[in-house]
Amino acid sequence: MWRRADRWTESRATPPGVRQPNTIAIVEFDVDGTAVRAIGGTTDDVSTGDTVRPVYVEQLREPGAGIREPDSQNWDGFRFETV
Amino acid sequence: MDVAIIGASMTKFGQRDAWIRELLVEAGKACLDDAPVDRETVEHLYVANMASGEFEGQTGVMNALAHDLGMVGAYAERVDQTSASGGAGVYEAWQSVASGASEMTLLVGGEKMTHRSTAESTDIIASITHPFEYKHGLTLPSFAGLTARHYLERFDAPRESLAEVAVKNHANGTRNPKAQFRKEIDVETALDSPVVADPLRLYDFCPVTDGSAALLFCPVEVAHKYTDEFVVVAGVDGATDTHVVHERRDPTVMGAVVDSGEGAFGMADCDPDDVDVAELHDMFTILEFLQMEALGFAEQGRAWERVRAGETAMDGDLPINTSGGLKSKGHPLGASGVAQVVELYEQLLGGAGPRQVPADRGLACNVGGFGNCVTTTILEAPR
Numbered sequence: 001m002w003r004r005a006d007r008w009t010e011s012r013a014t015p016p017g018v019r020q021p022n023t024i025a026i027v028e029f030d031v032d033g034t035a036v037r038a039i040g041g042t043t044d045d046v047s048t049g050d051t052v053r054p055v056y057v058e059q060l061r062e063p064g065a066g067i068r069e070p071d072s073q074n075w076d077g078f079r080f081e082t083v
Numbered sequence: 084m085d086v087a088i089i090g091a092s093m094t095k096f097g098q099r100d101a102w103i104r105e106l107l108v109e110a111g112k113a114c115l116d117d118a119p120v121d122r123e124t125v126e127h128l129y130v131a132n133m134a135s136g137e138f139e140g141q142t143g144v145m146n147a148l149a150h151d152l153g154m155v156g157a158y159a160e161r162v163d164q165t166s167a168s169g170g171a172g173v174y175e176a177w178q179s180v181a182s183g184a185s186e187m188t189l190l191v192g193g194e195k196m197t198h199r200s201t202a203e204s205t206d207i208i209a210s211i212t213h214p215f216e217y218k219h220g221l222t223l224p225s226f227a228g229l230t231a232r233h234y235l236e237r238f239d240a241p242r243e244s245l246a247e248v249a250v251k252n253h254a255n256g257t258r259n260p261k262a263q264f265r266k267e268i269d270v271e272t273a274l275d276s277p278v279v280a281d282p283l284r285l286y287d288f289c290p291v292t293d294g295s296a297a298l299l300f301c302p303v304e305v306a307h308k309y310t311d312e313f314v315v316v317a318g319v320d321g322a323t324d325t326h327v328v329h330e331r332r333d334p335t336v337m338g339a340v341v342d343s344g345e346g347a348f349g350m351a352d353c354d355p356d357d358v359d360v361a362e363l364h365d366m367f368t369i370l371e372f373l374q375m376e377a378l379g380f381a382e383q384g385r386a387w388e389r390v391r392a393g394e395t396a397m398d399g400d401l402p403i404n405t406s407g408g409l410k411s412k413g414h415p416l417g418a419s420g421v422a423q424v425v426e427l428y429e430q431l432l433g434g435a436g437p438r439q440v441p442a443d444r445g446l447a448c449n450v451g452g453f454g455n456c457v458t459t460t461i462l463e464a465p466r
Binding site for chain 1: 205206207210
């Protein structure tokens with residue numbers, strides 16, 4: 001299964017509770033020959049076409065710092081690390 | 084039933100001392116003054132507003148405005164479709180008249196934002212995102228950055244072409260006394276401005292804005308009783324796209340713009356070539372390209388060429404954002420879609436002053452989220 005960075009941006013104007021800068025990538029996974037996209041932050045610089053792997057993060061942004069009610073959703077997930 | 088717009092107004096956009104109730108009253112009163120009707124004739128009142136509760140702690144703005152304008156008794160409703168609340172308000176106001184439910188409908192759109200920090204405003208707006216997007220800190224500017232990079236790489240478009248959208252709309256804004264920014268910029272200034280969401284920079288983004296705008300709707304046969312100065316809603320439609328933005332098959336195709344545009348063109352029985360002037364939702368410069376292509380004003384991946392050729396400038400074949408657009412005029416969320424139609428109303432009636440272009444038919448496209456909810460409206464001058 002390959003995981004290729006399809007698009008990325010480095011966001012410098014981030015909302016409360018979000019790291020700054022916040023580098024985001026859309027990654028294409030190959031699942032049984034079908035391309036499936038996922039979006040997430042990256043742990044380091046990334047370029048279009050880079051191969052990445054997911055890395056678990058317990059808290060992607062600070063719950064309660066922003067407008068959304070902390071208990072209304074979960075806050076853990078995966079960031080992408082360049083292989 | 085054919086529906087006319089017989090009154091229009093907008094406040095000065097920018098950083099205002101007024102709060103939401105005052106902004107709505109200012110535009111509402113000015114619209115009623117612009118139209119030759121008594122306010123007692125208004126049967127329906129719609130208020131387009133995204134987040135007065137979140138920004139200011141003021142909810143129930145429709146009832147507040149009915150009270151403040153002396154219209155107690157009229158049916159009142161708040162319309163929230165995020166950044167497309169104004170366009171959705173146009174759609175609802177048209178429906179209220181076209182259905183026969185109301186013979187006189189006032190629509191007022193407004194937002195008070197500038198008392199909040201940019202980070203707070205960004206978070207309020209980003210609260211529309213899917214929980215999976217929100218926890219990653221995704222914002223609308225970051226979607227714009229992701230999409231702009233893809234567009235530039237895929238279609239071999241020069242980075243300068245995006246800056247030229249900003250340059251054009253700032254130039255137009257200098258001719259609009261109600262615009263937030265009335266200063267020209269050049270491509271170098273835009274390209275040297277601070278990075279916001281790479282590859283997009285400060286001048287690729289609209290500002291945070293306070294302001295309000297209003298329109299008065301009635302059946303065409305009723306309009307004739309009052310005035311010859313009105314425009315006709317020839318087509319209007321709305322559509323949605325996926326809540327999760329990256330699920331879309333092609334990131335450069337704004338599906339809800341395509342769908343709402345096709346609906347509006349079908350209702351108006353006209354084609355993109357028949358449009359004389361357009362107001363597009365340039366919250367980010369890349370959105371002007373994507374909407375031009377989704378509405379049929381350019382082939383996919385080619386809108387940037389029309390902009391670079393000057394075809395969308397004030398003296399071009401298709402002037403886009405003669406008002407200055409959201410980019411220069413400003414973007415008070417709930418007001419923007421209404422203000423787009425105010426600009427078309429003035430253009431079609433020959434009242435746009437130094438911004439005037441030859442126009443008998445105009446199109447407005449109002450986008451919520453990153454294309455999540457969209458309305459498209461086509462207006463025509465009376466024949």
